[in-house]
Amino acid sequence: MSSEPHRRTYAQRALHHKNPAAKLLLETIERKQSNLAVSVDVASTKDFLAIIDVVGPFVCLVKTHIDIIEDFTPSLITDLQALSAKHDFVIFEDRKFADIGNTVALQYSSGVHKIASWSHLTNAHPVPGPSIITGLSSIGLPLGRGLLLLAEMSTKGSLASGSYTEAAVQMARAHRDFVVGFIAQRRMDGVGAGPNEATTEEDFLVLTPGVGLDVKGDGMGQQYRTPREVVLESGSDVIIVGRGIYGKDPSLVDNIVAQAKRYKEEGWAAYLARIEPA
Ligand code: 5BU
Secondary structure (H helix, E strand, C coil): CCCCHHHCCHHHHHHHCCCHHHHHHHHHHHHHCCCEEEEECCCCHHHHHHHHHHHHHHCCEEEECHHHCCCCCHHHHHHHHHHHHHHCCEEEEEEEECCCHHHHHHHHHCCCCCHHHCCCEEEECCCCCCHHHHHHHHHHHHHCCEEEEECCCCCCCCCCCHHHHHHHHHHHHCCCCCEEEEECCCCCCCCCCCCCCCCCCCCCEEEECCECCCCCECCCCCECECHHHHHHHCCCCEEEECHHHHCCCCCCHHHHHHHHHHHHHHHHHHHHHHHCCC
8 A cells, every 4th residue: 555645545544544524524535436525605595505405416525614604594504414414525614714722712613603513624824823723623623623724825926835834734743633634735745844754654635726627717816727737736635616616607507517527527537547556
């Protein structure tokens, strides 16, 4: 078996992951033969749930920005959890926490959205330093949740690069029980490790947004790469696709299904090519 995580199958990697959320994601990817995550960035509860019900069969994960929803009520969460059970997908609230430990612990557990109570995965900017992990893990670890650190971003001119990215990976290494991986544009294996630091045992998940097959950007700084570039060439584990799947009109169900199938097939083909023996 290869020691490089991205040369192993998702199933092999699931066996060795101790964090329940990471394990669940890897198992779900394998079971559904899908490394596609859909980002559902719409403002109405009706569109949000309708899109998720349509894409559900094709995805391993649904990514939310719960604060976008204009008519939010707690029943939306019950409905989201029912869809997660019906279609077998993991939930990731893309909250991008970025404050002191005490504040993020409150933002994660409390307020209107109570993210920790329903989201298997969430993410945080490393900018405040390791205390952000301490704060979030005080809430999330007892619930079996996992955290992704934002090591890189997909946007033009992103400041998350170089020594910042290296520091993010070092922070993750020091908290491997709760930090299960990164939002990044490529694999982070060995990044920022000292010459004598053994990193062969680590297996961080890499989830990558900024994925599109038809356009290269959105005119607002977003940059798109194809599933093949992301999964095969850069070694990412999950492709995150938003507007490439639901487009500008969330009511066009046939088109959403066609696009979800297309991205699922592209992402899986790129993965199969990646794990092929050299
Ligand atoms: P899109 O419609 O595929 O462009 O949506 C991408 C989603 O991923 C959207 O919810 C962003 O907030 C999210 N995102 C991103 O695009 N780039 C990043 O670096 C990070 C998150 Br982190």
